[in-house]
Amino acid sequence: MNATRRIARALMLGCALTLASGLALATSTLAQDITLRASHQFPGGKGDPRDEMVQMIARDVEAANVGLKIQVFPGASLFKANEQWGAITKGQLDITSFPLDYASGRVPQFSATLMPGLVRNFDRADRLNESPFMQEIKALIEKNGALVIADAWLSGAFASKKGCITGPDSIKGQVTRAAGPAFEQMLAAAGASIASMPSSEIYSGMQTGVLDATNTSSESFVSYRLFEQVKCLTAPGENAIWFMYEPVLMSKQSFDRLNPAQQKALLDAGKKAQAWFATEVRKGDQKLIDTYKKAGVEVVEMSAADYDAWLKVAQESSYKNFAEKVKGGDELIKKALSVQ
Structure with missing residues (x-):
């Protein structure tokens, strides 16, 4: 009887070990099968730091060996810019490098992340990331079903096929693309006509005569080869009125279905990519x-007087409109302006 019991126990132990081994293998296989899809509108493999940022996150996540x-x-x-x-x-897309103001039609408060003159330089952008202003923006992002994996601020410039854009008077009569409603309102108040489109369509807009002028990020001006279409560039310089928040976002649905090790690997990769981007993007203006x-394009910069003149136009147009029409808009602008 004792021998029979020992044999039975051995068989039961063997079955248990086999089952455990099978479950471990199945779990490992399932983990290895998780592939996230990341989308963005920027050229791939051509040095655009927004693409490089996402590629870096992808490499580091895979190197973490967490399946x-x-x-x-x-x-x-995969998806058009505005989609x-x-x-x-x-939850139809897992990760994106996304100009947040593109979603301001659905979440009007996001226009504050592309408000003329609100940022001015990269050091202030870094301080904004940890401010009550950005805490409110990120809370809205999360409320709508996404979360920030990495912060990214980009400076921007102006360019025209007709001449140099300096003060507000220089834009009058030109058909201009702006990145979002706040800039559109300011430029319209200065006498420009507005043609709305994502940055990926600016080149064709200028090539076909739809656009005379545009503003967009320094990186997009290079990546999309707009130098082939314009006569004069107004570089950001010390008086940049154009700064845009373009974070790496992740779907909350996608993030929540990852295990803790995978979530940590993703957040760690995002933190590393953010630090790299903050250094790299500063090189973009030069x-x-x-x-x-x-x-062969003429390059100029705005003077302090030009900046002040634009800021006055913005305060009377886009700032005023944002404060009046967006819930909590006035308080949101005050939070941003309070960051020194």
């Missing part, structure tokens, strides 16, 4: 100037 991979779809090859917010908040001068 997670990220497949990157650059150049709006990405809806896709990521609904690269912009060098690229455009080499292409």
